[in-house]
Amino acid sequence: PGWHIECSTLAKIAFGDHIDIHTGGADLIFPHHENEIRQSEAYHGTDQWVDYFLHCGHLTVDDSKMSKSLGNAVSVKELLESVTPDHFRLFCMLTSYREVTPYSKTLLDIAVSHYQTIFNFHTAAMFVLQGRIKCTVDTEAIAKSLQRFPSELRAYFENDFDSNNAILYILKFATGVCAAIDNVGSPTDFCPPADVVKVVLEAYSTVRYYLLMLGFEIEFMKDPVPLAAGLAESQTSSSDDLDCAIDGFVQYRNQIRNLSLAVGGESLNGLLELLRQHYGDSKTEKQILKEYRKITAPYMAASDALRESSKQNGRIHITDICTSSSWEYQSREVAIGVQLKAAKKASRTSQKTPETKE
Numbered sequence: 001p002g003w004h005i006e007c008s009t010l011a012k013i014a015f016g017d018h019i020d021i022h023t024g025g026a027d028l029i030f031p032h033h034e035n036e037i038r039q040s041e042a043y044h045g046t047d048q049w050v051d052y053f054l055h056c057g058h059l060t061v062d063d064s065k066m067s068k069s070l071g072n073a074v075s076v077k078e079l080l081e082s083v084t085p086d087h088f089r090l091f092c093m094l095t096s097y098r099e100v101t102p103y104s105k106t107l108l109d110i111a112v113s114h115y116q117t118i119f120n121f122h123t124a125a126m127f128v129l130q131g132r133i134k135c136t137v138d139t140e141a142i143a144k145s146l147q148r149f150p151s152e153l154r155a156y157f158e159n160d161f162d163s164n165n166a167i168l169y170i171l172k173f174a175t176g177v178c179a180a181i182d183n184v185g186s187p188t189d190f191c192p193p194a195d196v197v198k199v200v201l202e203a204y205s206t207v208r209y210y211l212l213m214l215g216f217e218i219e220f221m222k223d224p225v226p227l228a229a230g231l232a233e234s235q236t237s238s239s240d241d242l243d244c245a246i247d248g249f250v251q252y253r254n255q256i257r258n259l260s261l262a263v264g265g266e267s268l269n270g271l272l273e274l275l276r277q278h279y280g281d282s283k284t285e286k287q288i289l290k291e292y293r294k295i296t297a298p299y300m301a302a303s304d305a306l307r308e309s310s311k312q313n314g315r316i317h318i319t320d321i322c323t324s325s326s327w328e329y330q331s332r333e334v335a336i337g338v339q340l341k342a343a344k345k346a347s348r349t350s351q352k353t354p355e356t357k358e
Contacts, residue, residue, distance in 0.1 A: 017049070018046070018051075023056060026056060029053075057099045082105075083112060086115060087112050091111035094107075094111060097161055118171070137196045139180075145203075150206075177203045257300065
């Protein structure tokens with residue numbers, strides 16, 4: 001009797017005169033819970049002390065209940081030598097709370113495998129959001145799954161806390177999101193479209209929210225609020241860094257170009273002075289500049305080629321005006337137009353080339 005009174009007293013201290021849900025092992029239905037009910041209802045003067053009892057199936061080893069008295073208990077320390085707490089949480093949720101759960105390495109391995117699905121989902125979402133893969137994303141398919149996700153997941157839990165099918169539904173959703181991401185290669189610089197960021201971030205946030213609600217730690221999954229802010233900041237930062245790099249690149253090219261044109265700068269004056277000493281009075285200033293430009297012609301050609309290459313392949317349009325150069329980004333549509341124009345020009349040139357007569 002003392003055992004039952006002790007639990008009734010602790011329940012009163014913690015919850016007062018009424019409990020919504022009371023859990024315990026299936027072997028406690030009688031006599032323990034029966035005694036608790038009689039004691040507490042008599043003490044509180046009520047006909048219903050607990051609304052719902054959830055009696056759990058046992059964890060078994062070789063068809064026997066795991067317990068210290070039987071000497072077959074596995075300590076938490078021993079358990080965590082082979083799996084993480086989240087692995088074991090998933091292991092428990094893959095069985096209905098009412099059913100007996102056999103403890104075995106095989107079933108733990110299944111839980112570990114399912115947990116890998118969550119990690120794969122996390123990795124795929126991060127790769128998309130951070131622009132680490134160039135891909136196409138079926139945003140419509142993900143959006144449709146997101147729309148029905150909360151209600152369908154809730155239906156599983158409302159069906160006698162069907163944790164097994166609920167977890168499998170979350171895993172199916174995560175796998176579906178991964179399937180909607182079509183990886184087409186590793187980019188040099190890829191900024192995912194806004195609609196892709198929105199739907200993938202929402203899917204990521206949804207999975208994380210429900211897993212945390214179910215008690216998982218999922219430490220590798222990031223908080224979506226600072227994640228979203230970080231994405232915007234990193235895109236801005238990356239853009240600023242790229243602008244600085246292009247500024248330096250264009251300035252360097254402009255210096256080479258001006259040297260090739262023999263205009264301005266102390267370096268140029270020094271080079272011209274060397275040429276004057278070489279030629280002496282045999283050539284005029286104009287002739288010396290002409291000779292100089294012959295020497296630097298390959299550098300000028302390389303500078304022009306770099307400008308055209310940047311325009312056709314890198315979507316960076318460089319404009320040379322006298323001794324200065326400026327640049328701007330081209331839209332993807334303009335860049336494609338430039339490439340098509342260059343291809344047509346090359347085609348016309350090849351057609352005009354006269355055939356060699358034997």
